[in-house]
Every structure is written in structure tokens, then in C-alpha cells.
Amino acid sequence: MPKVFSYNGEFLDATYNVGTVDGVFGLIIESWGPKNRNPDYACAVRYIIQRLREANLSFIKVYVISRNLSKALPNIEDRAVKLYNNVDTDIYIRHVHADDIRLAIGREVGEMKEPHNIKSKGGNRFKRILIHSPLMTDKYWHTLASTMDKLDIFEPTADHEKFNLLVDSLLKQKIEEPTGSIHPKQSNITTTVYLRDPFVKAWVLSNAVGKCEACQLPAPFHRTDGTPYLEVHHLIPLSEGGSDTISNALAVCPNCHRKLHFSLDKESLKLEIESKIPRLIRA
Ligand SMILES: [Zn+2]
Numbered sequence: 001m002p003k004v005f006s007y008n009g010e011f012l013d014a015t016y017n018v019g020t021v022d023g024v025f026g027l028i029i030e031s032w033g034p035k036n037r038n039p040d041y042a043c044a045v046r047y048i049i050q051r052l053r054e055a056n057l058s059f060i061k062v063y064v065i066s067r068n069l070s071k072a073l074p075n076i077e078d079r080a081v082k083l084y085n086n087v088d089t090d091i092y093i094r095h096v097h098a099d100d101i102r103l104a105i106g107r108e109v110g111e112m113k114e115p116h117n118i119k120s121k122g123g124n125r126f127k128r129i130l131i132h133s134p135l136m137t138d139k140y141w142h143t144l145a146s147t148m149d150k151l152d153i154f155e156p157t158a159d160h161e162k163f164n165l166l167v168d169s170l171l172k173q174k175i176e177e178p179t180g181s182i183h184p185k186q187s188n189i190t191t192t193v194y195l196r197d198p199f200v201k202a203w204v205l206s207n208a209v210g211k212c213e214a215c216q217l218p219a220p221f222h223r224t225d226g227t228p229y230l231e232v233h234h235l236i237p238l239s240e241g242g243s244d245t246i247s248n249a250l251a252v253c254p255n256c257h258r259k260l261h262f263s264l265d266k267e268s269l270k271l272e273i274e275s276k277i278p279r280l281i282r283a
């Protein structure tokens with residue numbers, strides 16, 4: 001197990017690991033244990049929280065992954081640490097002293113007791129915990145724990161999925177007016193694209209005769225050539241194995257299109273549309 005680095009460039013006497021436990025990915029660290037194992041545990045946890053804060057992270061989740069407790073509570077969500085009587089398992093780490101968070105986590109971890117039918121010899125002093133953030137990749141965790149390099153988590157990115165995760169995370173915190181960049185950097189990336197059949201899109205659009213097939217309203221505007229503006233949506237995305245056929249494609253207004261992708265009730269909307277339009281019945 002690698003050791004956690006400290007601010008002044010010296011290794012702390014505490015080891016860590018990065019990996020997935022019960023489906024959750026994060027940094028794993030074991031508390032101060034018998035035979036003086038990990039004596040710098042507290043210091044290491046405080047240092048990790050500090051580094052995460054410097055990287056502009058607002059929330060972490062902490063799970064207890066000790067063997068006995070995992071046996072008693074197999075669902076890892078039941079072993080998520082909640083601070084200050086919160087119902088939420090998101091632990092807010094900005095504008096709070098790293099040491100206060102560390103102490104509060106330690107207290108909650110200690111409180112998490114195995115049910116009485118499982119006798120534990122070590123008491124609750126020696127616990128393995130896993131620190132998780134959806135923004136922290138394997139590379140980021142290792143950079144954080146074993147180098148003194150700055151974490152560039154919120155740097156501009158061309159990765160669409162990562163970009164939206166970052167935006168969602170920033171939406172949960174107060175941010176200052178950003179400067180952005182006058183000349184955003186460009187990058188060439190390789191992506192998998194699907195060859196789409198122009199006949200399918202054209203057929204679906206003309207079949208809709210200018211009306212959204214979801215909300216039945218007319219197209220919101222006309223294009224420069226005078227034709228109604230509608231978009232074509234694949235009910236099962238091509239990237240998930242959906243077909244590029246008229247039984248998987250429908251013409252929708254931009255509003256309904258976004259709804260089909262992002263709405264809270266997109267699944268029921270999809271079912272409703274499928275039940276109304278006979279050609280969408282798939283074998
Ligand atoms: Zn619509």
C-alpha cells in the first residue's frame with residue numbers, strides 16, 4: 001500500500017489504497033490500529049480533506065468498509081457516514097475546518113456499531129473507511145495522496161460526461177463570476193459515430209407534418225427554407241444498441257426532445273408515446 005504524502009514533502013505513516021468496494025469507488029484508508037498501525041491516520045485524513053477543498057470540491061461521501069460491519073450491513077449505503085444528524089450522506093467540506101470534519105467523521109465512524117449478535121473484539125477503534133466523490137478518478141486520488149501536484153479537477157474539459165458532472169457539482173455551491181477563456185483551447189478527439197440513414201430521418205419528419213409527435217403542438221418555428229423545425233429522437237439510443245429505423249425514431253419539438261433526455265419522468269413519457277404511436281411497436 002502506498003503512503004500518504006504530507007504537505008512538507010514527507011511521507012505520513014499511514015497507508016492508503018484506491019479501488020472499488022461494494023460498487024463504490026474511492027480512496028481507502030484504515031484508522032489507527034493495533035501495533036501502532038497507521039499512527040498518522042488522523043493527520044492523513046485531515047490532509048486528504050484539505051487537498052480536496054483546495055481542489056474546489058464541495059462534497060464527499062464516507063463509507064465504513066470494515067469486515068464485521070460489512071457482514072452485518074451488506075448494503076454499503078447503510079454504512080454511509082452522516083454528519084450532524086443530516087439525512088443526506090453528502091458531507092459538505094468547504095468553509096468548514098478540515099480538522100472539525102475529520103473529528104466529526106471519526107465520531108460517527110466510532111458510533112457505527114455492529115448489531116449485538118456479532119461480537120467484535122477490536123471494538124470500534126479500528127475501522128477501514130472509503131472516501132468517495134463522483135469527480136475523483138483513480139489518477140486524481142493518486143495525485144492527491146502521493147504527490148504534491150495541484151489537482152486540476154475543474155479545468156475545462158472536452159469530455160462531455162465529465163463536464164456535466166462538474167457543472168452539477170458547481171451548481172450545489174456558491175461560485176464567483178468566472179472569467180472563462182477568451183480563446184478556449186481546442187483538441188481533437190476520437191469518438192465513435194453511427195452512420196445514419198437520411199431516408200429514416202426524412203420519412204419521420206415528413207410523416208409528422210410539422211407537428212411534434214410527443215406534445216402534438218406545431219413546430220415552434222420555421223427554418224430559413226420555410227420548413228417546420230422538428231428534431232428526430234431515437235427512443236433507444238443508437239449507442240445503446242437502438243436501431244436506426246422508423247420504429248425507433250420520432251419527430252419532436254426541441255422542448256419534448258430535451259424532456260425525453262433529461263426529464264425526471266422521461267421513462268413514463270417514453271411509455272406514453274410508445275403506446276400512442278403504432279409504428280413504434282418493436283418486435
Ligand atoms: Zn413537443
Ligand SMILES: [Zn+2]
Nearest residue numbers: 232233234257
Ligand atoms: Zn434524442
